[in-house]
Amino acid sequence: MNIVLFESDEIGQPLVLSDERAKHILGVLGRQKSDTFDAGVIDGKRGKATVDSIGTESISLSFDLQHEEPSLYPIDLIVGLSRPQTNRKILQEATSMGVRSLSFVTTERGEASYATSKLWTTREWRRHVVAGVVQAFTTRMPQVSFGISLKVALEAKANAEVKIALDNYEADLTLSEVDRGSDSIALALGSERGWSGAEREMLREHHFQLAHLGPRPLRTETAVVAGIAVLLR
Template sequence: MPSPLARCPLNLILFDKVVEKAILPDDDPRATHVREVLRLKVGDAFEVAVANGPRGKATLLENCSKGMSLGFAWEQAVRNDLFPIRLLLGLPRPQTARKILEQAAALGAGAIDFFGADKGEPSYANSKLWTTDEWKRHLTRGVEQAFCSFIPVVRHWRNLEAVLDDLSQSDERLALDLYEADAPLSADAAIGKESVSLALGPESGWSPRERDLLREAEFTLLHLGDRVLRQETACLTALGVLAQPWW
């Protein structure tokens, strides 16, 4: 059965390091993608990048007994194109986390921090998403879709207090809250700021204790209107709004 990667058209394919030549085994999902989705022949080229490094082009040199032989030509310029936006998220259910990982990586979030929320479900942390490398694959897919190479940092924290203690003093601090926010989120909140930390609770929302912690940490509570949104919808909408000053 083809891998999920093979069924998903990508704009570039990531590799681990800069090399001049490499052989992709036939059972490597990247080889499957080149063969079954891109349908490339010997002599054809496709877009590649090194994770957190340069982009370039790979040329299919030959199909040999060991797999797919590739030659690489790399660009010299490397620019980190992630936005200085740090997402602080109450740990969501695994299917929600998968969507956020892929799409936040595609949109260019600089970091994604998950924390155990008062109203969250602790068992979500034991999902195979987190106990295996599956979470890394979702990040990679988002970056490849965006035609980029830099991958957001992902961290986990025991609770909201722990992640708040780790914040930079220079961050603009914002939190989404449907019930106690006084103003809507807008791109103006990020204009002229060095970096932004955006906090979102789990789908069940913030506890009163967590709201107190956010206010004590000088977070401004903002909203996205009157509609009740899923966590991934609110997260990605807010990320798109805040990223505008860096576009």
């Protein structure tokens, strides 16, 4: 953990020793009474926490959180639902890179069952988002939605300044050649089997420009990271 994060209602409460964060503070960081470590409140301020006491069942902490975190990058990601293991990687990596939102959409070539996997039904997804936030040494979490249709997701980004869909088959420009602007970018990627012809037409109807990342087909999670990296240049 590059930073230890807490929910706002956990501040001032004992942290049980069985909690992974307590194990990290005491075991990995090696903190003892009166020692400090980097901490923050999810979607709140960042600063230092102090170990006030170490008991047999829990530790007590105090917080000095003064640093206001900057806003996330104005990049809204739309991704076709893929296998749960792929979605887990996307959740963590896209979050660590600072995107503002992630929308996982149903597509014609994606498996319908992906939307009802335990990743989504048990809120496991949030754990992977938090892991991405921790990796990035920040507190800001992106908005996450899942199981919505591609059409609904595209309509929700109607006001985006720049709209781009990655596609290896019909795109004429590379992503780096697209005029990316700066205020708001919506980036769409298909599921592991890509877009259907009807979905490409829908993307165009919603003013999404097709672009590619080169001639080599990439895994979805790799394309997500590469696409975000190009947009952040």
